Amino acid sequence: MIRFKTFITSLLISLSLISGAAQAKEAEAKVTPKVIFFDVNETLLDLGNVGKSVSAALGGRDELVPYWFTTMLHYSLVGNEIGQYNSFAEIGIASLEMIAKQQNIPLTSEQARKAVLTPFRDLAPHADVVEGLKRIRALGYKMITLTNSSDAGIAAQLKNSNLAQYFDGSLTVQNLETFKPDLKVYEWAQKEMNVAPEDAMLIAAHAWDIAGAEQVGWKTGFIIRPGKALYPLSGKPSLTGKDLIEIAEQLEADAK
Known part of the structure; x- marks a missing residue:
């Protein structure tokens, strides 16, 4: 009988600990x-309007828009590494000019600037x-x-x-x-x-x-x-x- 009571007591303690741990885990999981x-x-x-504007600047090449955005992100990180800061907009403009040159698409610096800045702020x-x-x-x-x-x-x-x-x-x-x-x-x-x-x-x-x-x-x-x-x-x-x-x-x- 004593052993049975000891078993029940141990079981209740174990269940209590498990319940407490579960509650703590649930509280920790809450954001x-x-x-x-x-x-x-x-x-x-x-950014849909930006994409349309950039595509138009690149001669309607819609497939180049994601490439432009990733290029902009890439060169923001290059700037981090070499200690050269330019605004995100400036990097976006430069990236657009770079891609235009890579693809032999005529694009002036002013056209690139307008294509990025005008839609980005609206x-x-x-x-x-x-x-x-x-x-x-x-x-x-x-x-x-x-x-x-x-x-x-x-x-x-x-x-x-x-x-x-x-x-x-x-x-x-x-x-x-x-x-x-x-x-x-x-x-x-x-x-x-x-x-x-x-x-x-x-x-x-x-x-x-x-x-x-x-x-x-x-x-x-x-x-x-x-x-x-x-x-x-x-x-x-x-x-x-x-x-x-x-x-x-x-x-x-x-x-x-």
Whole structure:
């Protein structure tokens, strides 16, 4: 009888420990940051008009538009490595001129400048963005844009897209003269917002941006915009959704 009571006691203790561990694991799995940082281009704003403008500048060669964007990203990272900073817009213009020369397409510097700058500062948000931002803001999170754009560039974009009202501030790489996903950018951003890495989160539609934020200990939310995919050698994002509304729904569930 004594042995049976001892067994029951041990069993109850074990079950209690298992239940406590499960509750702790569930609490740890919940995504409840204090500050949410948002990438802007492609994540919030639709670059369709930029693509059309760049394609027109390249003689209607639609297939060159993704090449132009990746070239722009590539040379922003080249700038990081060699210590040479130019604004994202300047790099975009230079990349467009480079591709035109590679493809023997006539294009003047002024035409390249107009093709990039004119549409880039007047972009519309994706269809899901306004509702998604409203729902996330209703949860009480501090919301900050963190972009590779310049200070003037993001100010124009948020104003023209009517999204400025949803954010508590904007941070750009212009202040560091270093582009994401350099880890210094995320570390600087968290210090600016006085938030610990584990209390920061990045929402982005770029696998390379998610990888950078993850590396410094942030929570991450990946939006799977058309044509986007995660980098298999990086970790799994905290949240994943086809649009910002799905990310908002998961944040709402975790806030309960």
